[in-house]
Amino acid sequence: xxxxxxxxxxxxxxxxxxxxxxxxIIIGLAVLALFSSQAAAQRENVNKDLFLAEQSAKLTLxxxxxxxxxxxxxxxxxxxxxxxxxxLIIGESPGQFYLNINYDIELAKDYMVGMNEDTDWELxxxxxxxxxxxxxxxxxxxxxxxxxxxxxxxxTEDLYELTxxxxxxxxxxxxxxxxxxxxxxxxxxxxxxxxxxxxxxxxPIYYATD
Amino acid sequence: xxxxxxxxxxxxxRKVLNxxxxxxxxxxxxxxxxxxxxxxxxxxxxxxxxxxAFQRQEQMFQASRSxxxxxTLENIELRKVGNIxxxxxxxxxxxxxxxxxIKYRGDTYFVDIxxxxxxxxxxxxxxMYPLKLIGQEGMxxxxxxxxxxxxxxxxxxxxxxxxxxESVEIFGVVTTLGNYFPYKExxxxxxxxxxxxxxxxxxxxxxxxxxxxxxxxxxxYVKEPKEGELGKGMRRYGAYMILYEEYEDxxxxxxxxxxxxPFWFGAAYIGLEAHWTRTREGxxxxxxxxxxxxxxxxxxxKIKSKEGEKIFTPDxxxxxxxxxxxxxxxxGFKPEDPENPxxxxxxxxxxxxxxxxxxxxxxxxxxxxxxxxxDVVDESWIKLKGHADKVKIYVAKSGNNxxxxxxxFVSMDIDNNGIAEFIFMTEDSGYGFPFxxxxxxxxxxxxxxxxxxxYVVSNNDVYYFVDWSVRPxxxxxxxxxxxxxxxxxxxxxxxxxxxxxxxxxxxxxxxTDRVLFGVYLIDAETGEIVSSREFIYQxxxxxxxxxxxxxxxxxxxxxxIVPATPGKTYYxxxxxxxxxxxxxxxSDLNCEDYAYYDDGDFITAIEWLGVAYYARx
Numbered sequence: 001x002x003x004x005x006x007x008x009x010x011x012x013x014x015x016x017x018x019x020x021x022x023x024x025i026i027i028g029l030a031v032l033a034l035f036s037s038q039a040a041a042q043r044e045n046v047n048k049d050l051f052l053a054e055q056s057a058k059l060t061l062x063x064x065x066x067x068x069x070x071x072x073x074x075x076x077x078x079x080x081x082x083x084x085x086x087x088l089i090i091g092e093s094p095g096q097f098y099l100n101i102n103y104d105i106e107l108a109k110d111y112m113v114g115m116n117e118d119t120d121w122e123l124x125x126x127x128x129x130x131x132x133x134x135x136x137x138x139x140x141x142x143x144x145x146x147x148x149x150x151x152x153x154x155x156t157e158d159l160y161e162l163t164x165x166x167x168x169x170x171x172x173x174x175x176x177x178x179x180x181x182x183x184x185x186x187x188x189x190x191x192x193x194x195x196x197x198x199x200x201x202x203x204p205i206y207y208a209t210d
Numbered sequence: 211x212x213x214x215x216x217x218x219x220x221x222x223x224r225k226v227l228n229x230x231x232x233x234x235x236x237x238x239x240x241x242x243x244x245x246x247x248x249x250x251x252x253x254x255x256x257x258x259x260x261x262x263a264f265q266r267q268e269q270m271f272q273a274s275r276s277x278x279x280x281x282t283l284e285n286i287e288l289r290k291v292g293n294i295x296x297x298x299x300x301x302x303x304x305x306x307x308x309x310x311x312i313k314y315r316g317d318t319y320f321v322d323i324x325x326x327x328x329x330x331x332x333x334x335x336x337x338m339y340p341l342k343l344i345g346q347e348g349m350x351x352x353x354x355x356x357x358x359x360x361x362x363x364x365x366x367x368x369x370x371x372x373x374x375x376e377s378v379e380i381f382g383v384v385t386t387l388g389n390y391f392p393y394k395e396x397x398x399x400x401x402x403x404x405x406x407x408x409x410x411x412x413x414x415x416x417x418x419x420x421x422x423x424x425x426x427x428x429x430x431y432v433k434e435p436k437e438g439e440l441g442k443g444m445r446r447y448g449a450y451m452i453l454y455e456e457y458e459d460x461x462x463x464x465x466x467x468x469x470x471x472p473f474w475f476g477a478a479y480i481g482l483e484a485h486w487t488r489t490r491e492g493x494x495x496x497x498x499x500x501x502x503x504x505x506x507x508x509x510x511x512k513i514k515s516k517e518g519e520k521i522f523t524p525d526x527x528x529x530x531x532x533x534x535x536x537x538x539x540x541x542g543f544k545p546e547d548p549e550n551p552x553x554x555x556x557x558x559x560x561x562x563x564x565x566x567x568x569x570x571x572x573x574x575x576x577x578x579x580x581x582x583x584x585d586v587v588d589e590s591w592i593k594l595k596g597h598a599d600k601v602k603i604y605v606a607k608s609g610n611n612x613x614x615x616x617x618x619f620v621s622m623d624i625d626n627n628g629i630a631e632f633i634f635m636t637e638d639s640g641y642g643f644p645f646x647x648x649x650x651x652x653x654x655x656x657x658x659x660x661x662x663x664x665y666v667v668s669n670n671d672v673y674y675f676v677d678w679s680v681r682p683x684x685x686x687x688x689x690x691x692x693x694x695x696x697x698x699x700x701x702x703x704x705x706x707x708x709x710x711x712x713x714x715x716x717x718x719x720x721x722t723d724r725v726l727f728g729v730y731l732i733d734a735e736t737g738e739i740v741s742s743r744e745f746i747y748q749x750x751x752x753x754x755x756x757x758x759x760x761x762x763x764x765x766x767x768x769x770x771i772v773p774a775t776p777g778k779t780y781y782x783x784x785x786x787x788x789x790x791x792x793x794x795x796x797s798d799l800n801c802e803d804y805a806y807y808d809d810g811d812f813i814t815a816i817e818w819l820g821v822a823y824y825a826r827x
Binding site for chain 2 (some may be wrong): 017024028060061062064074111115116128165167168170199
């Protein structure tokens with residue numbers, strides 16, 4: 001009798017341990033699932049930020065020349081792998097963005113191109129994109145987060161398309177209509193991630209004092 | 211009743227294990243392991259991912275920083291002589307060039323430099339009109355498509371472009387990193403038409419010197435001397451020098467243990483490594499050259515390489531079995547802990563001259579001569595612990611062979627101005643002086659008794675480190691062609707310093723007119739010297755003090771007239787030599803008529819040259 005009693009007590013303890021262990025595993029897996037889903041979303045954001053920061057670090061973008069409403073810029077990557085980019089010009093005055101600027105962006109097509117020789121340049125192809133699909137960061141802040149351009153107005157923008165690599169490319173930007181209040185014109189370089197466009201480079205091509 | 215944890219046998223053990231508190235403890239441990247496991251499963255990937263993300267961010271930051279540093283190092287100079295435009299890379303790094311900006315027919319034009327290659331391949335002379343590439347050196351075409359690419363100019367590389375239409379105005383060039391270098395007409399001085407100054411830095415390793423496209427040297431004079439292949443140019447009294455051991459990528463410490471201990475030297479040359487001083491990337495790197503104090507000081511240097519560990523005791527090891535001295539060159543030395551003073555510490559004491567220095571890190575920069583214990587200097591040493599890119603140990607072996615200049619050249623920046631000096635030094639350990647003074651009153655120079663230069667005495671044995679040149683060593687700046695049609699004169703500004711180990715200066719030198727250093731204009735076709743400026747001992751002697759040791763940088767300006775013969779091309783050559791031996795050599799290079807005067811050893815260091823070209827009117 002004493003032996004059976006002892007065996008029963010042992011079984012009870014074993015069953016209790018199994019239940020406790022089982023519950024712990026179930027709770028653990030539930031917590032894991034909860035964290036994983038949150039971590040996956042977080043990881044996706046971090047991956048996106050890292051990708052955009054990497055593309056930004058590999059971009060070289062310089063204004064070479066400006067005369068009146070015509071500006072020439074040089075753009076390239078520091079590594080020789082192609083990257084498709086999208087170009088956008090926006091105007092800025094303190095606390096305000098202007099999206100309704102008319103401009104053309106052309107690519108040099110000869111080895112010698114004259115700033116005013118229209119036949120030396122070819123217009124880049126463009127596509128129309130809704131402003132809520134375009135995400136930008138304040139060019140003057142390195143810590144600012146992305147926000148949609150639609151914050152400054154719902155509508156569409158024409159994005160010029162270009163593929164760049166380590167060979168610098170020469171672009172001519174001609175502004176045909178600019179709001180009077182604009183004191184800075186920004187050339188914004190974007191890349192497409194999923195269905196949205198994110199800025200990776202900014203170049204002021206015009207200041208009111210120019 | 212408290213359990214007795216005394217294990218006497220299985221029965222007792224079972225009894226103890228059955229105790230309630232132990233079972234609880236075991237459950238708690240299992241529970242803790244399970245909970246910890248769950249946390250590890252969740253947290254480990256998160257932590258690992260976060261660390262990875264930080265690492266990538268750091269890499270990007272470094273890449274972007276490196277790009278900014280590269281941008282600051284780029285330097286392109288444009289000069290125009292007549293209708294010829296020169297685009298020179300005068301910076302220290304390879305530089306990509308894409309666009310030349312010009313004014314042509316009233317419009318601003320952007321000229322893709324790569325078009326010159328396409329024009330050349332297609333045989334289309336009009337493609338780049340009104341410009342034509344007529345010469346280049348160190349220019350590399352980088353193709354990134356069928357007809358697209360850019361051009362890289364190596365340091366000192368240049369492009370020579372003919373401007374075929376007078377109306378063309380040059381604005382500037384743009385590099386692939388976005389630097390814009392304008393053409394500045396105002397850099398022309400109104401002397402003889404025009405002056406263009408071109409800076410040239412010679413420093414770098416001997417291998418780099420040999421491989422530079424703009425400089426030509428005789429490889430026999432700079433090859434590392436090895437048994438059977440000693441090279442040419444130098445002699446040492448009763449010995450010849452060979453590269454005894456060479457190591458790359460090693461840890462060194464001046465101790466048998468891992469705690470650095472004093473290492474005694476005859477002279478310590480300590481400077482910043484030639485590349486580091488230019489880029490300043492990472493913690494400081496030094497180049498150090500050490501020569502013998504005198505045999506008997508058993509300081510050691512331990513070298514740990516991939517192959518294993520080796521301990522050298524130079525002061526005893528290299529003064530026996532036919533060996534008669536040493537030189538150790540440590541290139542790219544990085545103290546293991548820059549904050550630890552013992553990882554680069556120098557002690558330098560000369561009681562008779564009132565010198566007492568204790569320095570660490572940057573403060574050790576300089577040349578420190580001990581002079582073989584002739585003064586009371588037994589407290590002078592160096593401590594090192596860290597990593598070196600290269601360690602070279604030269605030893606002197608008995609014999610009368612000629613050998614190369616390699617053991618006597620080192621490149622380092624001792625004045626911390628970002629430009630390394632190219633140093634030729636035959637000075638090792640001792641300075642000389644006469645028994646009687648003043649010499650002229652007591653005896654004639656060739657009759658007086660002397661303590662010889664660069665020799666040390668230990669236990670009544672005399673060790674000579676007297677070196678001299680059999681032939682001068684030439685550095686020819688063949689990449690900087692000087693056309694007699696374009697130029698009437700070149701002016702070479704040169705920054706250098708000088709030192710000798712002749713304690714009583716000209717009082718112990720009979721032939722004071724021997725040439726130590728010269729700058730020459732050479733006919734590129736015949737090799738004939740057409741114009742020159744040589745520096746003799748008498749002149750250089752005033753620029754230094756043997757002891758207490760003192761040397762100063764000075765700048766010399768040398769004018770060389772370019773002969774007016776049409777169609778000739780010239781280049782500038784620089785020659786070094788140590789023309790003072792302690793013996794007259796016979797035709798077999800054996801010493802005859804040994805003497806203790808006219809036996810000086812020297813240091814001649816060049817930091818940079820600036821060549822100004824004066825146009826022919």
